[in-house]
Amino acid sequence: MGRSIRFVAKIVLTILFIILLLYFVKPIEIYEAFHNANYFWIVFALLLLPINFFIQCVRWHYLVKQEVDNVRWIKILQSVLYSYFYGIFTPARLGELGRAFHIDDNKRKELIILAMQEKIYAFGTIILLGSLALTIYKSYYYLILTVLLSTILIEGRIILKRTPVINKFYHILCKVSTIRIILISLLFSLTYFLQFFLVIHGFKVVEFLPTMFYISLIMFFNSIPITLSGLGTRELLSIFFLKNIGISRGDAASASLLLFTINILVPTIIGFFMLILKKDKHNHSVAKT
Secondary structure, three states: OHHHHHHHHHHHHHHHHHHHHHHHOOHHHHHHHHHOOOHHHHHHHHHOHHHHHHHHHHHHHHHHOOOOOOOOHHHHHHHHHHHHHHHOOOEOOHHHHHHHHHOOHHHHHHHHHHHHHHHHHHHHHHHHHHHHHHHHHOOOOHHHHHHHHHHHHHHHHHHHHOOOOOHHHHHHHOOOOHHHHHHHHHHHHHHHHHHHHHHHHHHOOOOHHHHHHHHHHHHHHHOOOOOEOOOOHHHHHHHHHHHHHOOOHHHHHHHHHHHHHHHHHHHHHHHHHHHHHHHHHHHHHHHHO
């Protein structure tokens, strides 16, 4: 019952944030932004999607093979795509943990723990990059946060060891190279940030470093799970921060919505149809028996 209430609350908040977005940005502004966009840079951002997806698969494959021998890459690819569909309906995209259900039923609990670890490091690297940006943007006091987060990411297993539910799986976490998973997660985050830069650049020519700086801040604050998949929140944050580099409200909102479409909506649709095909194939095989 509590989960249902929280889910409904997220839906309501998402709708409210979208209404608030439409209050600040009129549909005609978004239309004009797309009409005047330079689609060369947007296509470039779209071409980075397979690289973005491949990095996720590499990270998940590395984690899975700690428990499952000779796991096939096709299973990794499918499970990641399925998890996009699960994630779009959950705060902080926690539904992506569902990728653990499509690898090996005999290792499901262990894979859920590894999926949780993957999520923690993916989230942690975004917070780390955002806290570095905050150090520059606001105060060097945020450097303390950066150091603290770095320590937690590197030595996080010690904290997890003291967590009652997880400590019995501690031996699984010890198999994972912390440095390797951090580096892969950083590469994924930076690829995502680069995609956002290219999309913004497609709407208005901007300088690389200042834009990446503000993108780090946007992603940092958007990591707070307020709406479903950050929809509405990310767009309002984009309007607030990107105005500092001369980006109009229409361009900022359009860039954010396009990034959502490229990186989340497109893989979600693919994952949805793959799940339908899988279910139909299963039903057909059951009917034959």
